[in-house]
Amino acid sequence: MTKDHPSPTFTLISPEAEAFAAQAPNRDLSQPLDDLRAMLRKESEQGCMSVVEKTGITLSEQTIAGVPCMVITPPEPRMGRKLVYLFGGGFTLGSPFEDLPISASLAAKTGAVVIAPHYPLAPEHPHPAALDACTAVISSVLAETPGACLCGESAGGNLALAALHQLRETHGPQPKALALLSPFVDVINPGDSGRADRDPFLNQSEIEFFRSCYMPQNADPTHPDISPIYGSFDADFPPVFLTSGTRDHLLSGCVRLDHLLREAGADCTLRIWEGMWHVFEFYPEIPEADASLTEIAGFLNRHFAGA
Template sequence: MKTIPVSLLLCGLIALAPVAWGKILLPSGATQSAAADNAVAGPRRVPARVLPVPGDVSKQLQALIRAPYPANVLTPPPNTNEAWAALDKQFNMDWSKTLAELRKSLKVSVEPATIAGVKAYIVTPAALPSSNRNRLLVHLHGGGFVAGGGEAATTEAIVMAGIGGFRVISIDYRMPPQAPFPAALDDALTVWEALAQTVKPQNMAIFGASAGGGLALATVLRAKDEGLPLPAAVAALTPWSDLNKVGDSYYANEYVDNMLVTWDGWLAASAQLYANGHDLKDPYLSPVYGDFKNFPPTILTAGTRDLFLSNTVRVHRNMRRAGVFADLNVYEGMSHGQFAGPDVPESREIFEEIARFFDARLGQ
């Protein structure tokens, strides 16, 4: 029997593709409409679609994924300084019971402190491993730079202390409307400088999520620019690294992310309130535009449905281009910040990953 050359077989398949494969892969309806809408080069137009809840994530995360949008996320943002200030106060009140339960379940204590004139909290696990006694983490909270202060600032610090076994200083930095940019950055740098005089910088790391993740990156960028000692490692969880609506996931995950939902509205207003007239491309506001040369090793975390996925990915690529060791972790189905609860397996996994990353890089 004569053997048919593989090259001819492939050519035959390719020749048949428009007829045979087209009938299979191009059904009527949405697919043909999408093909027509994208027949010429330009912005991608997608048909209305329903995204199923992923079946290969934990049941706890599935519950978060199928949850409705937050109650007020699509309402107009505050339009007075008093209303913005009330927002942070309400946020803190809403979190008080949750934080008490979180401290108890993770066996963590929280004490208020003042470091170089800046409000902070000292977060300590009941069982501090001997390997971590000379180590310290510095934490910067999220909340869009306009909320999450007071005790609410300690949420991720409690989880990190409880799961990772680290002592954490959580900075309760000043926020607008009373104290816009660069107040938060000034507070973070002030605390960092003070701590670096009492604890070896090579024994410390800085971490934060969302606005806190962006602020953590900006703090290290500024410390580097000013010739200050740098931490041994950094963790930025879904960092708000570009305050403007720049990045693919701001569009691709719009109304898919069931936490932030969209940049338009609250996020845009928070960015402008915090920036206080400064250019949003200032690297100390949007650290994705910073110079990452000689930046410490960094672990970055986001989710596939996260509005800030591109914020995270773009920082990772810029770090790699600068020669920085950067570890990118993206979690299936996760929207923005769906990792604060230690009862969610993926959440525990995230903080365990960060703890291992720190443990491998911090001195003793």
Template sequence: MRPFLHRVPGHPVGVRTARSTVDVASMLVRPSQGVRVRQVVDPQVESGRSRRSVRGEWLVTRDGGERPSAGAVLYLHGGGYVVCSPRTHRPITSRLALDTGLPVFAPRYRLAPEHPFPAPLEDALAAYRWLLDRGVPASGIVIAGDSAGGHLAASLTGEICRTGLPRPAGTVLYSPWIDLTCELSIEAQRLARDPYISARSARRVARLVVGAAGFEDPRLALLTSPWADTPPFLIQVGGDEVLRAEGEAFAEALGAAGNRCELQVWKGQMHVFQMLNRVLPEASAAMDETRRFVRSVVGGATPAAGTATGTATGTGTGTGTGTEAA
């Protein structure tokens, strides 16, 4: 299989073509049985010094009701910041709704190259404020995302901490694209070829995303940003993916700052393998681990800072470390 990002050229015309293809294919994606999806359009949401439109999908279980006072998952989809949508990621978002019993909000954030950074972060922050405005307590919110959405989820968590907003309960990252310079991934790809992602192609796409902000912007350069006193993190990476090194480096940075971070490296798995949770046992097990983490941080059973919980699937012990899950 050709690397996925070979199909997303690093120029605007190619990106728009790829986006149209993905959007058409996503029309076939249905939520899991037992999950209802409602489209959200709120044109006026307070976000910092301005008001922004919030759009996205609100997913709840058919028999569980909405119950926003119990908490919610804010899910930020991947796609290199240039393609995909909440609809493409329903296999993950609907599973999260079923597993956690919490509503899941997946915002439709603006994409590059038409809207380079910080537009996605502004939209993610508006979505977080929208949840707070709906009465969802920050202590019940878990921020999650995959790939570029994992980068956005981490950046949003940092922005919330820096600006003094009420902090979320925790953050979950699936195969996060942490280093947009792709230096770690390019080095890793010299040793082993990822069947799904080309690090050099990702770097070309990143130039469209970063825009005038520059790679050194602390909201983008997550490995060098300050990370003191953050909510707990769960990071899952595939053992065979080129972004594994980035997830490991970020877990190390979080641990070095004294934060609780669970890193899980899933042996033999590819980039964002959690999307296959309906058919792949390892992906389903990874989602079970997510449920455990969400329940621990939302339910108040959070382990002490500086530790990571061990499980039968191979979750590592020790801040920012992990072993390969079977």
């Protein structure tokens, strides 16, 4: 960090982040999805393997509740700590591997074994396939480890919140805490941040594409299984930590969710980072990413300690 932008406060966007945002690539969603997925995977490989080496985590695969999952084990795992992590990508892109910059860092910072489901992607597997898979994994992990926590980014944040609604409705086990990074809580995305459309890494046309892939024809976009912001919240809702940025395309949804949780008497913390974009924590090249992940890990650590 430079003298103009001291690292402890981040009162302004760091020069590293400003330069990184200026070089944001454009995604061509008109190409075949298999080609796009393969390209994104290839582009992420070097960075993800660097994160594995840096954090010292080990990777393995395990089937949980019939769903294949990546298991991310930190070098010094803490007994009884598990974190279910749901990757993002608009329900159509991504995998647990490509989200290692976030999940591996959280594993190392918390000592938790991270369970990341390979949930099925749309449009080959539209709603509710991904939600059913994630809910099954979360329920299984919580049954085995009642003190487990839950985390999701973007579409993974949608699935985490929707799954929690389902568990609460059926009086199933609930996580000790929930961390959501730029969650896609409303597939309609009606807020000001979507209209402003100033996020260098996510735009409204992509939102519309992801929604069309994920939602079955004639589905209700306001159903809590699809847009979990329309679910029920009360004072018994698990503690929530939300992160977003002033340029995040989904910032408005995060603000609305924070308001609903607080109004219901739930424990919610919303952290909005100056100048940051959609799931900026995904980019270890910028100092804000590690700073935010450290805050998220601190939140999770406090709730793991009370398990």
